[in-house]
Amino acid sequence: MATAGKPDWNGCPTRYAAGIVGDKWCFLLLRDALLHGKRTYREFLASPEGISTNILANRLSKLEALGMFTREPDPRKASSVCYFPTQKAKDFLPALVSMMVWATQYDEVTEAPASFAVSYVDDPKGTIAWYEAEMDRVDQALRTG
Amino acid sequence: MATAGKPDWNGCPTRYAAGIVGDKWCFLLLRDALLHGKRTYREFLASPEGISTNILANRLSKLEALGMFTREPDPRKASSVCYFPTQKAKDFLPALVSMMVWATQYDEVTEAPASFAVSYVDDPKGTIAWYEAEMDRVDQALRTG
DNA sequence: CAGATCACTTGCAAAATGCAAGTGGAGATA
DNA sequence: TATCTCCACTTGCATTTTGCAAGTGATCTG
16 A cells, blocks of 8 residues: 555564664764775774774674674785675665755754755665665775775 | 765764764654654653663753753643654654664564555655654644643 | 652662773784 | 784773662642
């Protein structure tokens, strides 16, 4: 049916989302992976929010355990490590972009141009597809060395 | 333009969202207000996740300070209090629903019927409109005593 | 006017966080 | 081959946040 009716489940799926996204650092790591193409410990560590090393290690392994990241040797240098977002993580992109649109509207400090929200409203699928393509490009480049 | 290009701002708006949603309890209070029509301290306290009273008071005032809730006397009983979601909070609904859809897909424990995700994909605006109407109904009923 | 209800507040133990320093292994350099 | 650097963490410890239980004062109710 095209018209939504009242859903009558008890345990809301948002509880599951809260367990992952409801943590500042997991949220920001997801942003860095999905939106900024970050893949390595070093890159994640360099975020302007300043995560400390023990918390970073903790959250990376949490996200790995949750099936959001896979931990693999860096094809460019075997001694280094890459964290690749899984399909599960990639599928979170529309929700993340949705939050960006909301934040762009209400955060007066945000540096995002208003044109972002406009282009999203104009063509949400295109906006999301662009980020997906960007991710594929990053991972493709990495995996082929 | 219909095709999205690379956004080139530095401070990502997701940081702002992380400051609000990146907290388990704020996230769940938002869910309770937007999806479950909760408005009073008692109702929020009764969530199955079991928030403690001091944390609840803390988060309610945080969300009020952030302009997500307004704190008003309960029209039904002057000694009681209502927390109404502001427009800013209501505008977060699409992002929240987007996360529900994602969680429904990946949380094997969720009690949400698969039909929810289907009906959302089929008619996202209708799904969101339904929740908005439900909220208006709740607030209307409350404010008119 | 005694008792219940409401929305909190307080005190305290336990857990999570942030910071600085340290560790061990791989690769590069001399 | 010895040393040096880089990397991805780990450890210790002080500070902050959380969770739990109990208490508080203002209002309502019988």
